[in-house]
Amino acid sequence: xxxxxxxxxxxxxxxxxxxxxxxxxxxxxxxxxxxxxxxxxxxxxxxxxxxxxxxxxxxxxxxxxxxxxxxxxxxxxxxxxxxxxxxxxxxxxxxxxxxxxxxxxxxxxxxxxxxxxxxxxxxxxxxxxxxxxxxxxxxxxxxxxxxxxxxxxxxxxxxxxxxxxxxxxxxxxxxxxxxxxxxxxxxxxxxxxxxxxxxxxxxxxxxxxxxxxxxxxxxxxxxxxxxxxxxxxxxxxxx
Numbered sequence: 001x002x003x004x005x006x007x008x009x010x011x012x013x014x015x016x017x018x019x020x021x022x023x024x025x026x027x028x029x030x031x032x033x034x035x036x037x038x039x040x041x042x043x044x045x046x047x048x049x050x051x052x053x054x055x056x057x058x059x060x061x062x063x064x065x066x067x068x069x070x071x072x073x074x075x076x077x078x079x080x081x082x083x084x085x086x087x088x089x090x091x092x093x094x095x096x097x098x099x100x101x102x103x104x105x106x107x108x109x110x111x112x113x114x115x116x117x118x119x120x121x122x123x124x125x126x127x128x129x130x131x132x133x134x135x136x137x138x139x140x141x142x143x144x145x146x147x148x149x150x151x152x153x154x155x156x157x158x159x160x161x162x163x164x165x166x167x168x169x170x171x172x173x174x175x176x177x178x179x180x181x182x183x184x185x186x187x188x189x190x191x192x193x194x195x196x197x198x199x200x201x202x203x204x205x206x207x208x209x210x211x212x213x214x215x216x217x218x219x220x221x222x223x224x225x226x227x228x229x230x231x232x233x234x235x236x237x238x239x
Contacts, residue, residue: 004131016084042153045229046120051075058126062091069101081106120149128197138210146234156226200226
């Protein structure tokens with residue numbers, strides 16, 4: 001069996017459709033208001049510049065997509081992709097004024113794009129929802145050019161004492177906030193999904209197994225989230 005989320009994708013999609021109205025506020029609250037800082041780090045790791053292009057996978061309401069678009073405009077383009085139609089609808093409404101930014105409904109395990117057409121691909125808090133992490137990283141690698149960047153920002157199980165204390169708070173407060181928002185089941189799933197997600201060393205190994213080079217990772221906020229990044233080498237082929 002591949003490393004991946006065992007939850008049925010249709011159920012996960014329906015859950016994200018349901019929570020789309022509260023998604024951004026919940027992310028801010030459960031991150032302890034750290035989400036904007038984490039997002040800025042991920043955008044920097046994409047190493048984009050004016051006129052370049054990026055794909056933001058599992059884009060949700062498009063916050064990371066919009067941050068990427070701010071870096072590449074004028075002349076650049078960013079596409080945000082998500083399998084939740086309601087998330088994509090919300091992203092389109094909220095980012096309608098942004099130039100060079102578009103959103104599509106699609107499958108992260110079968111990206112609807114030709115090979116090598118983006119300068120970077122990113123995924124923030126979406127990889128742990130995929131049923132096959134290696135295929136997700138392989139698809140993200142396929143659509144970037146040689147030398148392009150693949151960036152993954154994800155919740156992780158921290159190793160430091162501070163991180164473990166923060167994790168206990170996260171495990172307790174997230175279901176409480178979820179129930180208060182009327183989405184108890186969805187946010188209980190969020191906690192469960194973090195427990196099943198591999199540690200950062202294993203995620204780095206998966207990225208190398210699909211052919212990425214110069215794979216690095218860094219813990220943020222005591223290790224409660226981890227930022228991974230790698231580069232597509234020349235001559236890359238799917239494995």
